[in-house]
Amino acid sequence: MKWSRRSFLASGIAIAAAPAIADHGRIHLPGFPWVVNLPAFTPSVALTFDDGPHPEHTPRLLxxxxxxxxxxxxxxxxxxxxxxxxxxRRIVAEGHDVGNHSWSHPHLATRPFATVLSEIDRTTKVIEDITGRNPTTFRPPYGSFTVTQSRRLFAERGLATVLWSVDPHDWRRPGPEEVTRRILSHTRAGSIILTHDIHWGTVTAMPATIAGLKARGLSPDLLAPLLV
Ligand SMILES: [Zn+2]
Known part of the structure; x- marks a missing residue:
């Protein structure tokens, strides 16, 4: 089956090209229309940073x-x-990609679809207005999103839902060394790695994390171009 965000959403088949490691068991079940991994035929992995921008930690990460x-x-x-x-603006200017993570970070799975669209549309507009970039993917806060919501969002807004396959729980602030260890021990070709650029320890973990990924032959790349 050709890997494409359109075909996987149309088919309703979850693409799990590489084994997913995280403790989100539900995302590995067939029939769930969201991305948890990249295709494993490349050495690519995706570093993703949620919940920013942050005025201090994001510039240091950049x-x-x-x-x-x-x-x-x-x-x-x-x-x-x-x-x-x-x-x-700096994120986009330096060649990174931006996705939609909602306006106010609510649990969306129990919300009416009108609320979902309101959260997402407002965010798309501010991202477009400020960066000139039109997000092509959406990540639901906490991964709280239903199959129906994901399918409707793609049908009505063209936004693919992207979750993750590696979760180091960096938001618990285990320390930079532990963040690095968790990421490196679970990441393989195709992994989508969830982290947060609003935490000092996560940003501090990145030089060793990136060096470790590269040493394993993995290439941190943008996510969206591999989905279309
Ligand atoms: Zn978040």
Whole structure:
């Protein structure tokens, strides 16, 4: 089957090209229309950073990514884009991709679809207005999203739902060394790695994490171009 975001959503078949490691068992079940892995025929992995932009940690992360010559995907919260527009602009200017992570970070699975669209549309607009970039993927806060919501979102807005396959639980702030260890022990070709650029420890973990990925022959790349 050809890998494409359109065909997998049309078929309703979850693409799990590489074994997923995280403790989100539900995302491995067939019939779930969202992405948890990249195709495993490339050595690519996707570093994703959620919940920013943050006025201090995101610029420090951008410095690190620039030094390492690595591109990443940032799942932006709309109200944070409005609060820190210069940081959002810098993310795009330096070659990274931006995805939609809702306006106010609610649990969406139990919300009416009108609320879902309101959260997402407002965020798409602020990202477009400030960065000039039109997000092509959506990551639901907490992964809280239903099959129906995911299918409707793609049908009505063309946004593919992207979850993850590696979750180091960096938001629990286990320390940078542990964040690195967790990521490196679970990541393989095709992994989508969930982290958050609003935490000092996560950003501090990135030089060793990126070096470790590269040492394993893995290439941190943008996510969206591999889905279309
Ligand atoms: Zn989040």
């Amino acid at each position: 410095d690190i990514l620039g030094e390492q010559n690595v591109r990443a995907t940032f799942y932006l919260i709309g109200r944070n884009v409005a609060a820190w527009p210069d940081v959002a």
